Amino acid sequence: MPLVTVTVDGIKYEQQCEPRLLLVHLLRERLGKTGTPIGCDTSNCGACTVLLDGKSVKSCSVLAVQADGSDVVTIEGLASNGSLHPMQQAFHEEHALQCGYCTPGMVMAAIDILRDDPDPSEEAIREGLEGNLCRCTGYCNIVRAVRRGAQEMSKADRAVNTP
């Protein structure tokens, strides 16, 4: 069985993996990273979205062996120094979650949208989140949260970049 070395939320793991093992099952079943849930088996719902080397991927559609040597950030690795990531905080403020099952994937996908477009329009957010399904919120508050998160993140960036 191949040996997979992967860093998840800042901790390095080495795991013998069957070649068919999905990244999401490595996270959930082997590493105890159950913050990333599974919502479908056809890569439609996006609940399992994580950042793989900084880019969002659906971890049900990546083999663990493909993540060898990579850096993975899950919803569990976002909060730091006792505070939520601005996008997590924005989801809280805007009531952008109800049952919360899609939320980990939704937050990770939202962060990824801002990589290319730090100030996305409502339309860009809706298009950008097309691969993440939510059954509770009707998306209105998720869109508002992503707008708010974007504003907070750019404020934080400005603060860092100001001498």
Next chain:
Amino acid sequence: MSELDAGLIAEQIEVTGEQKQNGHEVGRARRRKEDARLLTGRTQWTDNIQLPGLLHVAFLRSPMAHARIGRVDVSGALELPGVVAAFSGRDFAAEQGSLPCAWPVSEDIVIPDHPAMAVDEVRYVGEAVACVIATDRYQAADALEAIEVDWEPLPPVLDMNDALAEGSPKVHEAGNRAYTWKLGVGDIDAAFRDAPVVVDRTYVQQRLIPTAMEPRAVVATTDGESFTLWSATQIPHVLRVMLALTTGIPEHRLRVIAPDVGGGFGSKLQVTAEEVLCLLLTRKLGKPVKWTESRSEGNLTVHHGRDQIQHVSLAAEADGRIRGVRVELLADMGAYLMLITPGVPLLGALMYNGIYKMDAYDFSCTGVFTTKMPTDAYRGAGRPEATYAIERLMDELAHELKIDPIEVRRRNWIKHEEFPYTTIVGLEYDSGNYEAATDRALSLFGYDKLRAEQADRRDRGDPVQLGIGVSTFTEMCGIAPSRALGGLNYGAGGWEHASVRVLPTGKVEVVTGSSAHGQGHETAWSQIVADSLGVPYEDVSVLHGDTAISHKGMDTYGSRSLVVGGMALLAACDKVKDKARKVAAHALECSPDDLEFVQGAFRVKGTGAQKTIQEVALATFTAHDLPDGVEPRLDSDATFDPQTFSFPHGTHLCAVEVDTETGLTKIRSYVAVDDVGKVVNPLIVEGQVHGGLAQGIAQALYEEAVYDAEGNLLTSTMADYLLPSAADLPDFVTDRTETPATTNPLGVKGVGEAGTIASTPAVVNAVVDALRPYGVRDIQMPCTPERVWRALQ
């Protein structure tokens, strides 16, 4: 909340000046307590649960809609690595019992035996026939392929009309008719005789797949004596009773836990084959077992919703006033009657009159067996179907009479000064103000301006036509008065329970029989208790969803939790205060009548002397100086059984642009003005409306479970069953009017299903309205581009 969470989440609460002064929690847009764990990945989903020695279960499911089962050979599976056991339905025939139906709606109803794993015959694609138990979920899935089954195909039964025809193949030996249920009030024949206007239509409520985002999952374990079952369920309490009755495991040896549950929408209001079998497997093997469905497995085997053919007619005077409404339903039960399968259409039976006055009403429903997945409750459960029919008919009536659809409704609805009003079906609507909600909606929508634009586009022959849809709806929530349920032959009561405990340190622990799965009860219940006891919101925590902690309850469905459970909570708080008053009076050496309760303290009227409720709690803990006859500890519990239903209402307006060349419908604007009475948390209420709208719109435009001619489910994956994404839905304009319910102390009405119930007819009315100049009078849901385009040809 843990210390970490308290640090993580910076509270930003919008508080009005008035609220600040009074310290009122009810009415505040509190951000939710639940969010901390949900946002940081520390949620306890059932599939997260790991136990030492946990085994994984996988089910072999029928590839045929209808077949007799010949030989089943599991021996091949047993030889594979990691496989611990494998069983067929025959191995469990003696112990699995029959999955329960709790709602035998008529005396002559046919309730077929429903084995958790099929024994002799399968009746829908996806029905479990065998299972494998292995040390790893991949190995369990692999081993299913080594099981051999000999099938003897039988003819599928897929169409309800065909199923009832003479000579149809039978789903069950007793035939394909499950029941017929009738209700008649007034002289319906007189209403239709010589009526100036009759609108007669047949609508089809397509079959839907509820699709909660969290797939079902079950974990079961035993120590040899007692059993614990975790399940992604809405109904831990009901489930415990039903599992005890089904499996014979004594109720007092069975604990059911619904940990964090990722949505339900009715789909987790069920007693499932997998829950029964996981219990039986852990009993047989002595090891903990887990089963988690794949989404494709779920599409096949989570109960479906809707699926009715509605033949509806309405008789009216020439001025549009309704004389009577007649409803004939065929309701597809699917292959078996599950927990409340036959009762779902009856929940709509009392709602076809909507908000309107009439002299006669006639309803009949025939439940029909087919070789498909059983249907059962899906968000709204009967009421969306009823509301769709009456609201579509009202638009058709307006068109027949050439009057505005708002005007035709005005001429028929119950006026605000007429409440309380007893409807034709005998329900007493306690309060409402349809005029106010409609006026508000019209103004937010810009109704007149949009009508002008519509006229302009029609005149110009614009290929993109504008349609305006109206839905003025009500629904019944607060399920339910136990006596009313008894009258409908339902197998349980409709009460709810709560416990309130003020702990020695003054913190408050609340136990509720409601079982939230996204609704935010931990937040809303804390707000209610904080106000009632005068304690800080942060000092209240809410426990739920575990029968060992919450020992009584009727769970969460039918927009009942606040209207019923919230009242149990208030009653428990009142009992706590009654006891605390006695203890405080004793300590303050005065009569209980001399005390007033203000901001969490009992004050002797006219003096400064007081005891806070926290001080009283400590005194009841030490119990050093309690008045005679008062027991230690400051806690209480209460059970509330409502006397009547509650009736939220609202006016929804939808504008669509329909491209007549491509058939594509785009929602341009959607205004929802809901009246859910008093509001505990406006943020949560708005969220419920938003989500409800999305699901109702999805029925109108996107979703449909499709079986082919052999009975295979074509929409068995998320790739085939079209759930709307953010890109498919508009921003919603929502607002509220507030006519308090008069039947409960908080004045609340329930909000969980309103959006779903109201929006489907609003959208379809809009699509049909856009296409009226082309002679279109109806489009079968979902109004896909292809269906719209075909309707135009």
